[in-house]
Amino acid sequence: MKFKLTNWPEYEAGLRRRGSLTLWISPQVVSSWQAPKRTTRGGQPRYSDLAIETALTLGLVFGLRLRQTEGFMASVLKLMGLDLAVPDHTTLSRRASKPRAPNKRQFSRVPDKGPVHVLIDSSGLQIYGAGQWLEEKHGARSRRNWRKLHLALDADSGGIIAQVMTDQDAGDASQVEPLLDQIEMPIGQFTADGAYDGNPTYEAVIRHSPGATVVIPPRANAVEQPASDPTDQRNQHIAAINADGRMKWQVDTSYGKRSLVENAIGRYKSIIGTRLRARSFAAQRTEVAIGFGVLNRMLACARPKSVRCRNATE
Structure with a gap:
């Protein structure tokens, strides 16, 4: 292309x-x-x-x-x-x-006529301590390896609208709600990768915006839950993938826009840096x-x- x-x-x-x-x-x-x-x-x-x-x-x-x-x-x-x-x-x-508290002036978005399409992802940032070369060459070990950065991106404007930094052991799905708490606009669509698959993510998004569409690829071995509500979005994703394949599901749900949040992480590391100074x-x-x-x-x-x-x- x-x-x-x-x-x-x-x-x-x-x-x-x-x-x-x-x-x-x-x-x-x-x-x-x-x-x-x-x-x-x-x-x-x-x-x-x-x-x-x-x-x-x-x-x-x-x-x-x-x-x-x-x-x-x-x-x-x-x-x-x-x-x-x-x-x-x-x-x-x-x-x-x-x-x-998070500075909402830095992450504010000009209100428009429609809700926001939120993209979420996470990445790691290095901190002070033994570097990668020392670890590989001399076997040096450091208890302080890196921090985990979680961010939410507005797919339409490309701006970062929420961010959370945790230690390296924090799970991706556990930071969905802290990110959503920083977003004041209603969410039209929430898109994330398979690491966020699970009921806690769906429930957190629906609590924030009841009418939001949640687009998360289910695991390869995922099965529909028979006891779930027929309108359950995760069941719908599983059924669509089983019927038409994962690639068509990605096109139909605009899942490809998730690359924008990966670009934002790469932009941060190339302009600001991959290592924290503080x-x-x-x-x-x-x-x-x-x-x-x-x-x-x-x-x-x-x-x-x-x-x-x-x-x-x-």
Whole structure:
């Protein structure tokens, strides 16, 4: 199959904008740079969460460590003529490890007329410790191997609308409900691979959106449950595969769109990186959330629109 871009000039211009060094800070951000006065007992923080998030975002985009991020922020604010204090690297490290709720502003989706088509998948990210070469060459072992990243993608816009990071032992299906809790829009279709097959996934999706269509390939040896409701979606998938084959079932259910979430994972690893920089688990969660916010901003700058060519001469 061959595809051609229908918006190449706009896409090319957007790709150039991704590398732009032009930064701006709105008056609202300047006024909220300082942390609001707290009403409870304890010390008064100096910087707001927005100021910390801004510094961490710039450091992640430009591949800087915390000390270099501090210097980069100071130089940027000086060039912009803004008299704002810059969080030092110890403050950035401490505040990044602060547990926080998912930032819905980074993963929000503009409401439209219809429900969203959600694609879910998971992948692993390396953390500090003995590398793969040391393990193969010298037999080094590390108790801290990698983290598991779970994400939900909007199939129509390509944006990440929910994410969860767990340790390597967490099952894929166990994180469906935490992902759905972050999605405020109604779900029209939920698509995932065979690792999510099972009643808990179907029940979680239906609880979130009662009329949602769940598309998950059943196991090869799956059989219909005679005691189930005749409208049970999993039974319908099994019957359709047994009657017409798995390939036709994939075409009829648009299961091929699941490749979009795999592309999103590959985009994260190629742009942000395959290894987490933060040391603590809470800071790693913050790093991943900011990384996906960066990808959504880049996608808003440039997204290709491609159509399939009917023959090789097109």
